[in-house]
């Protein structure tokens with residue numbers, strides 16, 4: 001059965017053998033625009049056997065559920081693809097993670113706003129419990145300008 005504790009890699013740059021098989025790998029653009037759908041691909045390189053398999057993969061962003069894929073032992077792939085659209089309100093929400101020095105990033109040239117936030121993936125192995133990883137992305141408002149990504153300094 002699953003354990004309530006969520007496992008996270010101790011050293012993401014040097015995963016242990018157990019971590020390599022369970023920690024979700026998240027592929028997503030570094031920079032996305034509000035209101036524009038993008039693909040997030042989450043892969044867990046784990047065996048799928050009757051007695052040992054990945055039960056589900058969930059994706060969220062700061063407590064907001066973005067999607068969930070459930071698996072059975074007969075499934076051969078443990079790659080989940082989520083189509084995600086982040087609403088414009090996100091760049092104005094203060095509770096979202098922002099730069100610890102600059103807060104919401106506002107470009108001095110074009111006034112475009114953006115925030116940094118984390119996509120969080122959790123995978124459940126029926127034997128080894130829950131495993132979490134995250135990928136930090138920048139969400140940029142498309143309202144004021146679409147064309148100028150600005151750098152967090």
Ligand SMILES: [Fe+2]
Nearest residue numbers: 052125127128
């Ligand atoms: Fe496992």
